[in-house]
Amino acid sequence: MGRGGRHRGRSQRKDFKESRENVWKRPKSDASVDGSDNAVPEQKPTWEPIVTVNPNFEEYYKEQGVVKAEEWDLFMEILRKPLPAAFRVNSNGQFCDEIISILENDFMKSLQAEAIEGGELEAIKPLPWYPKNLAWHSNFSRKEIRKNQTLERFHEFLKLENEVGNITRQEAVSMVPPLFLDVHPDHFVLDMCAAPGSKTFQLLEIIHEASEPGSLPNGLVVANDVDFKRSNLLIHQTKRMCTSNLIVTNHEGQQFPGCRLNKSRASEKGISENMPINQLAFDRVLCDVPCSGDGTLRKAPDIWRKWNSGMGNGLHSLQIILAMRGLSLLKVGGKMIYSTCSMNPVEDEAVVAEILRRCGDSVELLDVSDKLPELIRRPGLKKWKVRDKGGWFTSYKDVPQNRRGGVLVSMFPSGKNLKDSTETTQKNENVDVNGCEDGLKEADVPVVDATPDEQAEEVSDLPLDRCMRIMPHDQNTGAFFIAVLQKISPLPEFQEKPNTKRNSTAKSTDSTEKSLSKESVVTVDAAVPDESAVEKVIEADSNNEKDDSLEPEKKITEGESITEDKEANSSNAGGKRKVPMQGKWKGFDPVVFVKDETVINGIKEFYGIKDEAFPLHGHLVARNNDTSSVKRIYYVSKSVKEVLQLNFAVGQQLKIASVGLKMFERQSAKEGSSTLCPFRISSEGLPVILPYITKQVLYTPMADFKLLLQDKSIKFLDFANPQLAQKATDLVMGSCVVILSDGEEPVKVDASTIAISCWRGKASLAVMATAADCQELLERFAEKTPKTEGGSVNGSNDDLGGPQAMETA
Numbered sequence: 029m030g031r032g033g034r035h036r037g038r039s040q041r042k043d044f045k046e047s048r049e050n051v052w053k054r055p056k057s058d059a060s061v062d063g064s065d066n067a068v069p070e071q072k073p074t075w076e077p078i079v080t081v082n083p084n085f086e087e088y089y090k091e092q093g094v095v096k097a098e099e100w101d102l103f104m105e106i107l108r109k110p111l112p113a114a115f116r117v118n119s120n121g122q123f124c125d126e127i128i129s130i131l132e133n134d135f136m137k138s139l140q141a142e143a144i145e146g147g148e149l150e151a152i153k154p155l156p157w158y159p160k161n162l163a164w165h166s167n168f169s170r171k172e173i174r175k176n177q178t179l180e181r182f183h184e185f186l187k188l189e190n191e192v193g194n195i196t197r198q199e200a201v202s203m204v205p206p207l208f209l210d211v212h213p214d215h216f217v218l219d220m221c222a223a224p225g226s227k228t229f230q231l232l233e234i235i236h237e238a239s240e241p242g243s244l245p246n247g248l249v250v251a252n253d254v255d256f257k258r259s260n261l262l263i264h265q266t267k268r269m270c271t272s273n274l275i276v277t278n279h280e281g282q283q284f285p286g287c288r289l290n291k292s293r294a295s296e297k298g299i300s301e302n303m304p305i306n307q308l309a310f311d312r313v314l315c316d317v318p319c320s321g322d323g324t325l326r327k328a329p330d331i332w333r334k335w336n337s338g339m340g341n342g343l344h345s346l347q348i349i350l351a352m353r354g355l356s357l358l359k360v361g362g363k364m365i366y367s368t369c370s371m372n373p374v375e376d377e378a379v380v381a382e383i384l385r386r387c388g389d390s391v392e393l394l395d396v397s398d399k400l401p402e403l404i405r406r407p408g409l410k411k412w413k414v415r416d417k418g419g420w421f422t423s424y425k426d427v428p429q430n431r432r433g434g435v436l437v438s439m440f441p442s443g444k445n446l447k448d449s450t451e452t453t454q455k456n457e458n459v460d461v462n463g464c465e466d467g468l469k470e471a472d473v474p475v476v477d478a479t480p481d482e483q484a485e486e487v488s489d490l491p492l493d494r495c496m497r498i499m500p501h502d503q504n505t506g507a508f509f510i511a512v513l514q515k516i517s518p519l520p521e522f523q524e525k526p527n528t529k530r531n532s533t534a535k536s537t538d539s540t541e542k543s544l545s546k547e548s549v550v551t552v553d554a555a556v557p558d559e560s561a562v563e564k565v566i567e568a569d570s571n572n573e574k575d576d577s578l579e580p581e582k583k584i585t586e587g588e589s590i591t592e593d594k595e596a597n598s599s600n601a602g603g604k605r606k607v608p609m610q611g612k613w614k615g616f617d618p619v620v621f622v623k624d625e626t627v628i629n630g631i632k633e634f635y636g637i638k639d640e641a642f643p644l645h646g647h648l649v650a651r652n653n654d655t656s657s658v659k660r661i662y663y664v665s666k667s668v669k670e671v672l673q674l675n676f677a678v679g680q681q682l683k684i685a686s687v688g689l690k691m692f693e694r695q696s697a698k699e700g701s702s703t704l705c706p707f708r709i710s711s712e713g714l715p716v717i718l719p720y721i722t723k724q725v726l727y728t729p730m731a732d733f734k735l736l737l738q739d740k741s742i743k744f745l746d747f748a749n750p751q752l753a754q755k756a757t758d759l760v761m762g763s764c765v766v767i768l769s770d771g772e773e774p775v776k777v778d779a780s781t782i783a784i785s786c787w788r789g790k791a792s793l794a795v796m797a798t799a800a801d802c803q804e805l806l807e808r809f810a811e812k813t814p815k816t817e818g819g820s821v822n823g824s825n826d827d828l829g830g831p832q833a834m835e836t837a
């Protein structure tokens with residue numbers, strides 16, 4: 029019997045069938061669409077059908093030719109259907125193989141009856157183009173899964189595994205860009221517009237792919253997003269990954285700092301001007317830009333009502349400057365993905381064409397047609413039109429002066445202001461072209477002769493067919509656009525700098541937003557993926573050192589401050605951070621290296637961690653502006669440490685929202701008892717540090733391990749195995765680790781080791797892990813019971829599989 033083991037009768041299938049017939053409904057009280065799943069309320073109000081008609085949308089895409097006339101009806105039919113749910117199994121999760129096996133051998137079969145009832149061939153199936161059966165598609169929509177009782181067991185499974193980080197719910201097409209980025213474990217990767225973080229999670233998985241338990245990759249991911257609230261969702265998402273190789277930053281992507289140590293600064297600091305210039309450059313950049321999001325219509329049906337052509341036009345310039353900044357931060361030889369969840373060529377091919385024009389020979393649009401052959405996609409367009417309120421334009425030369433504020437030359441296939449052979453000259457009045465952020469006059473958009481081809485119809489001469497457009501009706505998904513770019517040589521000099529007036533012929537964010545408010549009715553963030561792990565808005569993440577629930581016990585002397593922002597130091601008193609606004613950075617406490625020998629040596633001694641095996645010095649950071657109350661200590665990988673040091677060296681340019689892996693947490697012992705070390709091992713950090721802990725470890729067989737998970741606390745005398753009582757008593761009071769073992773003998777920690785963080789009290793042992801983690805382990809053991817226990821509890825964990833130890837608090 030599978031987990032939960034609840035089988036429902038046929039009567040309940042009726043509800044399911046009905047739910048499938050009602051295509052889209054929404055609560056009568058309107059819900060705003062911000063693209064994230066939390067926009068779809070769980071409340072049970074009266075429901076009214078959502079209108080899935082928008083004549084402007086239909087007219088626009090018919091004219092653009094993104095689908096052929098003969099497939100139009102199918103395209104529209106699929107767009108009106110709710111999006112099937114999709115999810116990925118975390119390839120670094122300890123139970124990865126086991127989860128795939130449950131999907132293949134249990135749910136694929138047990139859900140089949142429901143699929144047939146609903147008219148589908150398969151209930152769930154692995155996405156054929158995703159490696160190693162790690163990604164799955166379900167023919168049930170997410171709403172069906174949530175609402176239909178027959179699917180409850182599957183829903184519970186998804187919810188629990190998602191919560192503990194073993195799976196991530198993510199729209200299928202949103203999984204594609206990281207697969208084309210060709211990331212290696214030693215790469216420095218920048219995810220420029222990262223929230224809510226599903227692709228960041230994928231990037232981290234790839235970085236960690238080849239790591240043994242306890243060993244850390246050389247690479248790192250910097251996940252950036254301008255939106256503070258959404259950054260918190262990202263922090264929450266990626267916390268489930270237990271990584272010390274992530275930095276989360278809060279910058280406008282187009283202004284992301286290069287952390288360059290310039291000459292004047294070098295002399296100020298007395299550093300030789302001849303030293304190599306330090307630059308934070310990346311091997312890979314993911315530029316998954318804000319977009320109009322019409323590729324997510326199936327998931328966010330409110331877009332039907334809101335869509336208009338101005339949405340794409342209004343974002344075009346921001347998309348260009350984000351992509352240009354991404355390319356300038358890329359190492360020569362490095363690769364960047366430009367992607368959107370929009371089908372609109374103005375946000376897609378036109379942006380790629382413009383960045384290729386700006387970069388000349390220094391950037392190549394790669395042909396990746398031989399990669400992921402099972403993924404059905406269409407080549408990028410080479411011709412398209414531009415529409416605004418006034419009508420359609422096939423060439424910039426046809427755009428009247430009064431429309432040139434919103435319609436830019438870069439939106440057209442040629443990217444040029446072509447002279448019509450029938451015209452003698454183009455008037456170049458000194459009129460501001462709003463699309464040019466530095467106030468370029470129209471005279472600066474040169475009028476050029478059209479080639480004979482261009483005179484007939486504007487067709488791009490760039491190899492835009494190398495771009496990829498995924499269409500919903502090809503494989504029952506959402507839509508997505510992806511281009512893979514490679515930096516061949518340094519960019520033309522003026523393009524290498526962050527977005528400045530001088531280097532851009534596009535609108536600034538401000539002018540983009542102005543243009544948006546003029547013509548579009550959806551927010552910039554409308555196009556956001558479906559990741560359900562972000563169903564709650566988290567107001568402050570656990571990095572917040574102002575949480576007073578833990579008592580300060582011991583003073584930690586800070587090392588050097590990495591982000592010494594005065595405003596950061598003076599804010600954030602109440603636990604809620606302020607949103608950085610108008611370029612001012614507010615809200616995050618500075619990152620400091622923990623250098624206090626008493627603290628570090630105390631931890632090392634208490635847990636028996638040897639320096640040569642696992643150095644702590646230089647790898648521990650805290651968030652604090654008050655050195656007396658460090659409560660959480662984060663571990664950073666060597667790569668992250670180097671970036672922090674560089675950041676410090678160049679004047680704290682990075683606005684760091686979160687960094688490192690929470691490894692130690694200050695814990696007060698109960699009144700009347702005391703502990704030698706006030707820092708307990710956090711469950712997030714345990715998988716990394718477990719192989720190096722030599723003290724405060726208790727090995728328990730399965731029966732007692734289960735008891736501990738069930739009861740959360742166990743008196744020493746209640747252990748089923750009487751020897752354990754003595755061994756638990758022998759531990760020093762305070763934090764300890766309990767490892768599932770064949771007997772009560774030590775086992776060598778490897779990928780299959782299961783461990784939880786505990787607290788050794790006066791006469792009992794208490795679990796310091798979340799209820800979800802305990803439940804997940806118990807269910808895992810239940811799945812295994814017939815095979816491993818055979819009437820007797822042997823406690824062997826040999827067949828539990830997967831990397832790293834498991835648990836979190």
Ligand SMILES: C[S@@+](CC[C@H](N)C(=O)[O-])C[C@H]1O[C@@H](n2cnc3c(N)ncnc32)[C@H](O)[C@@H]1O
Nearest residue numbers: 221222223224225226227254255280281316318
């Ligand atoms: C399409 S979503 C990104 C989705 C994300 N890559 C993922 O897979 O979860 C676009 C994101 O861009 C962010 N954004 C908007 N303008 C930005 C800017 N100027 N710089 C950086 N991020 C920006 C939005 O807050 C939004 O989170």
